[in-house]
Amino acid sequence: MNLKGFLIAVYSFISLLLVIVFMFLFKNKIYSIRKLWSTSMVKLIGVDIKEIGKIDNSADIILLNHNSMFDIVLLDYLYPKDIAWVANSKLAKVPVFGLIFKLPNLILIDPIKRSSIRTLITRVQEELLHNRPIGIFPEGTRGDNDEIIKFQKGIKTIVERLNLKVQPIVLVDTRERLDTKTLKSSSGEIKLIYLDTIQASNEDWYEELEKNFKKIYKQNKSD
Secondary structure: OOHHHHHHHHHHHHHHHHHHHHHHHOHHHHHHHHHHHHHHHHHHHOEEEEEEOOOOOOOOEEEEOOOOOHHHHHHHHHOOOOOEEEEEHHHHHOOOOOHHHHOOOOEEEOOOOOOHHHHHHHHHHHHHHOOOOEEEOOOOOOOOOOOOOOOOOHHHHHHHHHOOOEEEEEEEOHHHHEEOOOOEEOOEEEEEEEOOOEOOOOOOHHHHHHHHHHHHHHHHHOO
16 A cells, blocks of 8 residues: 555545436436546546557447556546446445446446356447447456456357457556555556457457457566
8 A cells, every 4th residue: 555545545435425426416427427537537646648559439349458447447538438348246236336337337247147148248239229339358357467367258259249349458557557456556657559440350369369468468568
């Protein structure tokens, strides 16, 4: 823990309570409220954002590596559309703060259930009809170190079955800016590397994407 991390944790706690209240009161402004809160977090932490490549607004789904809760905040701040994040349904069961996942109509699934893929496919189709790109972490969870862990297979099934356009985004140094597990934070640079949009054009596309993710991430971590 450091002082900055502690103060950001206090700010997050108080401000999220206010966000929940405003979401209840202004349900037609939820996206704007999320955008405002994510902007405040980015400015408070003091992030120098270096973007390589460009966001593809036509992408159906964005795939990102996951190192910090700041990953979601950062994309909500930068992305020009209302992202429908895929999250574990147990997060929505947290008293009071679980509403942060429920009120914006995020895609909540229980990965343990066999029906989770079926549920996810249905929910993805629903949100795409509302012009909401899907945000998902192919690792399924945050790693405990600075390496990208193995991609989960279910995402490949969804992309291929629905013939989705995918934009991979490699995030570098988000954990260094905000580590919610240790309550440490520091100002500095974050890299977002927008890879070209792809579709499932060959049988091994997902495995090739995983290798490319790891390669690009390692190259940029060593700069």
